Amino acid sequence: MGPAPLGGSAGLLSRAEIEDNFADIKPMLDKTRAVVDSARCFFCHDAPCVEACPTDIDIPNFIRMISTGNVKGAAEKILAENIFGGMCARVCPTEILCERACVRNTSEDRPVDIGALQRYAVDQLIETGHQPFTRAESTGKRVAVVGGGPAGMSCAHRLAVLGHAVTVYEARPQLGGLNEYGIAAYKTVDNFAQREVDFILSIGGIDVKPGQRLGQNVQLADLARDYDAVFLGIGLGGVNALDLPGENELSGVLDAVGYIAALRQAKDKAALPVGRSVVVIGGGNTAIDIAIQVKKLGAEDVTIVYRRGAENMSATGHEQEFAQVSGVKIKHWARPILLIGKDGAIAGVEFEYTRMGSDGKLSGTGEKFRLDCDQLFKAIGQTLTPPEGLATAKGKIVVDGDFKTSMAKVWAGGDCVASGTDLTVQSVQDGKLAAHAIDRALRANGAVRG
Known part of the structure; x- marks a missing residue:
């Protein structure tokens, strides 16, 4: 969750109140x-x-x-x-x-x-517990999948159905990717993310190696050498910075992605430190999710600040409305220019109003305002940590129409490539289509059994 302490206070609400706040927001239809x-x-x-x-x-x-x-x-x-x-x-x-x-x-x-x-x-x-899929006869081919999120597991499942042996390398202790570590807790209750992963694995033919991070425990060149094909579903592991003094030193200045992951894994949500006055900087789904969740944890005042207008936010209008109904304020056309600290902790943020020029570029107006806070969340996007040896462009791995990368035997999909919107459903589709592309490539040489 970054080098800075969490800030805030635990126990703003009782465990019973928090449990009620994090109940399923849209229970299953009868x-x-x-x-x-x-x-x-x-x-x-x-x-x-x-x-x-x-x-x-x-x-x-x-x-x-x-x-x-x-x-x-x-x-x-x-x-x-x-x-x-x-x-x-x-x-x-x-x-x-x-x-x-x-x-x-x-x-x-x-x-x-x-x-x-x-x-x-x-x-x-x-x-x-019914498994509606059956595996095809073994092809004798082995495929490594790096990343156990929606793209990786979608690819792994389809490859297993097609008869290939799959090994999934996952950096974290559990599979699921953003489904397990990044989705707001009120959207997926009762450990559903892991139950869905268990269902996917029940097809068989998928070996899992947790705690294996690409570039550290495992190297891409080694995987490409040892397996018949490799699929990368590594997502976007880095987090954009504000690039403001005090960002890494002041207590209470936090990465929203890391906090959401900690919240999802917390056995006791009431023990999480929460600010009374919270500011969130960003305009996407992560900004919405963290703002609503800290409100549900007991924060008294939560404000999202975004540098452009509501229509420019990547969070949908539905999500923006849900945040406001949940008690979150959204302020547009402002950017942070100064972090204000007191006794080593965040105490406020100074913002400058922004405007869009006739040239289409965002600029400051010179007019400023301050928001006091004891917790500040950064939710301004994630970045790719590119694997060595792969071509990238505009912060994404370059792939062709079959999700093939610039490296022989290596495919990629999900948020780490520019296939479409950064949505779970798009990642699932990428993994599925890449699996079929890999299958075609493996069968093209005539060496596949079955």
Whole structure:
């Protein structure tokens, strides 16, 4: 969580209050509601919702199955395209993807609740322990997957289904990536991230090596030598800095990503230090997630400050609205210029108002203001720590249309490449498509059994 102490105080709310605050924000539909909402679907033949889904799930067909009582079949149809169908049902911004494209989404109507119906089907199948996939005959080929997040595990699962032996190298103690360490706790309760990982691993043929960080415990050149193919799903491990004096010395100046990870792994959320007055700098989902969560932990005053307008925030309008409904203030068109300390701890931040010039460049207006705080979170984006020997551009690993990198036998996908938006669902699709590309490459030389 960085070199600076956490700052803030523990125990602002009781454990019971915090437990209540972190309950599931959108519990699973019951059978009646699922049947009623599924009946609202027009089951479009050329469904725009499918076009809007990054993983190409056949949405009308799985909803039709729910409407006829075939929930297991619906789940299998979802998982055939998106093995992380349960988590994506919880965290996908459906309001800007499938549900926005729904033909019922008009000023007089509302879209079908596709995300909730997807969760309804997938959760039930995972709870039964049923494994709907079977592995193909062994090909005799071995593939290393680096990174146990959505991209890596999606790739690993599909490769295992295709008959390849897979070894997953994960830097952290647990698999799941952002699903385990980066998603707001109120979005995924009851240890669902690990239950979904266990379901994925139950296909067999996937060996897991935790505590193996690329560039430290394991080297890319060695993997490319020892395996028939390598897939990198390493995400964005670095965190952007404010580049302001005191950032690394003042207590209470924190990396939002690290705090969210600590919160997700905390056995006692009430023991986490929380500021009474908290400032969050950033405009993405991480900024929204940390702001809402510290509010749920008991912070009295939480303000997000973003350097541009609301329409420029990468967090969706739905997420911004949820933050404000949760008691978070959002202030636009301002940037931090000075950290104010007192007795070695953060005491406030001085901001300068910003404006967009006619040349499209952001600049300061010269007008300033101060926000007092005893905890400051940085949520201004993450950066790639590029593996040695790979071509990169604009902070991402360069890949071709098949997710092949500049290094022989190495593919990559997820947030570490520029395949689309940095969303869980996009990472899942990258891993799946890369797995098929790897499979084609391994079979091309005619040496694959089966």
